Amino acid sequence: GAVVSQHPSRVICKSGTSVKIECRSLDFQATTMFWYRQFPKKSLMLMATSNEGSKATYEQGVEKDKFLINHASLTLSTLTVTSAHPEDSSFYICSARERRMGLAGVHEQYFGPGTRLTVT
């Protein structure tokens, strides 16, 4: 159980275009989803927290107009990178938190497989 999928797994786009990345919880309802960005050989940096039915909360330094997040249902959140530039090239990972506590007795996060974005 607790599977999170992301689509696409890889995407190459031209500078100035927009790219949408989907994150789905396949076998559970996720009240909260998180979007992370990871540069090569670096750790995950939280970009934003997405709650179903409400506006996303962005971390300091993350442009909300550039990284649009929509969490329309309990199983789907999308991240749209608008007017992409080469510096937006990165590995984007989402995670989802179950509506109820996991076996660890805490709100575990389950990670998707990531999306490799390359902007040319």
Added chain:
Amino acid sequence: GQNIDQPTEMTATEGAIVQINCTYQTSGFNGLFWYQQHAGEAPTFLSYNVLDGLEEKGRFSSFLSRSKGYSYLLLKELQMKDSASYLCAVSRIKAAGNKLTFGGGTRVLVKP
């Protein structure tokens, strides 16, 4: 703010033991996670500690001392497939959204 520190890289031999340390400073501590991440893949959950002490799970064990802001992940009987990055992540209280803040990760290289 929060500070989470762990070594950048460690090398060990197959069959040996490696201990990865993580120190943190945070307010509203609500648990510490360890994740394993292979290159180009998503992190996978290894362990969770919220109370002081040692949690053992097969070849992997994790320890927490809240008063010292310190945790370690112990990997025993190392296998080649254990070569990966190991991420320490701190969870903060519900008011902070139970968000996870990750350390920089420790790349472990297992040699034959």
